[in-house]
Amino acid sequence: xxxxxxxxxxxxxQEGDNSIINCAYSNSASDYFIWYKQESGxxxxxxxxxxxxxxxxxxxxxxxxxxxxxxxxxxxxxATQPGDSAVYxxxxxxxxxxxxxxxxxxxxIIQP
Amino acid sequence: EPEVTQTPxxxxxxxxxxxxxxxxxxxxxxxxxxxxxxxxxxxxxxxSFYNNEISEKxxxxxxxxxxxxxxxxxxxxxxxxxxxxxxxxxxxxxxxWEEETQYFGPGTRLLVx
Numbered sequence: 001x002x003x004x005x006x007x008x009x010x011x012x013x014q015e016g017d018n019s020i021i022n023c024a025y026s027n028s029a030s031d032y033f034i035w036y037k038q039e040s041g042x043x044x045x046x047x048x049x050x051x052x053x054x055x056x057x058x059x060x061x062x063x064x065x066x067x068x069x070x071x072x073x074x075x076x077x078x079a080t081q082p083g084d085s086a087v088y089x090x091x092x093x094x095x096x097x098x099x100x101x102x103x104x105x106x107x108x109i110i111q112p
Numbered sequence: 113e114p115e116v117t118q119t120p121x122x123x124x125x126x127x128x129x130x131x132x133x134x135x136x137x138x139x140x141x142x143x144x145x146x147x148x149x150x151x152x153x154x155x156x157x158x159x160s161f162y163n164n165e166i167s168e169k170x171x172x173x174x175x176x177x178x179x180x181x182x183x184x185x186x187x188x189x190x191x192x193x194x195x196x197x198x199x200x201x202x203x204x205x206x207x208x209w210e211e212e213t214q215y216f217g218p219g220t221r222l223l224v225x
Contacts, residue, residue, distance in 0.1 A: 032212055034212075034213060034214075036216075038155075041219075042218055042219070043116075043203045043205075043216035043217050043218045043219045044155060044203070044216045045216070046213055046214075046215060046216075049212075049213060089154065089155065091155075093212045093214075098157075098160060098167075098168050099145060099147070099157025099158070099159075099160055099168060099170065100145075100147075100155075100157060100214060101157070102154045102155040102156075103154065104153075104154050105154055
C-alpha cells in the first residue's frame, strides 16, 4: 500500500478561515516530508517541508505539524484566500536520487 | 527566481508515434526527474537521472521510455511508441546537490489518440 496518504479528497472553507489538511504515513523510519500545492493545469509547487527531528515548522501563513507517534502530519493555512484554492499533496522522498511518493491529494475549495 | 521550464505545453499524437518531451532544469541542479499524472490521479514517479545516467526508475518506466541529457541544459523524455494510456501530464523536476526539495516544471499535457 501507499506510504503516504491523505484523509479527505475535498475540503471546503470560507475565505478568511483557517484550513487544516491532513496526511498519514506508514513508514516510521520516514524522516522528511514535503507539502506541495498544485493549481489547475500547473505543476506541483513547493510550499514547506519538515524533517523528523522537528514537530512544527512555520512559513508565511502556513504551518506544518508532525506527530511521529501517530505518523501524521498536517498543513495549516491561516486566513485562506481565493488563491489558496488548489490540490495539496504531501510527499515523501525515497532519499538521494529517488523519486517522491505523493499522496492522493486534497482539493481545497475557498468559498467567498 | 529560477524555474524549471518544459516544452511543449501540450502535445497531441497518434497511437504508435514517438514523442519527445523537453525540459530545462534549474541551472545549478544536478538531479533530474520525470513524473506523470493521469487526469484526476496523483503524481507518479517515473525516473531519476544523475551524472548522465538513470539513478532509479519505477515500474511504469518500461522499455518504451528513455531519457537523455543531450547537452548542458536540456533533459528529455522519449516515448517510442505511444499508447492511449500514456495520455497524462508529464512533469520534469530538478533538485540541487544533496537537497531533497524537488522543483517542478509546469508540465506537458500529452494526449494520445
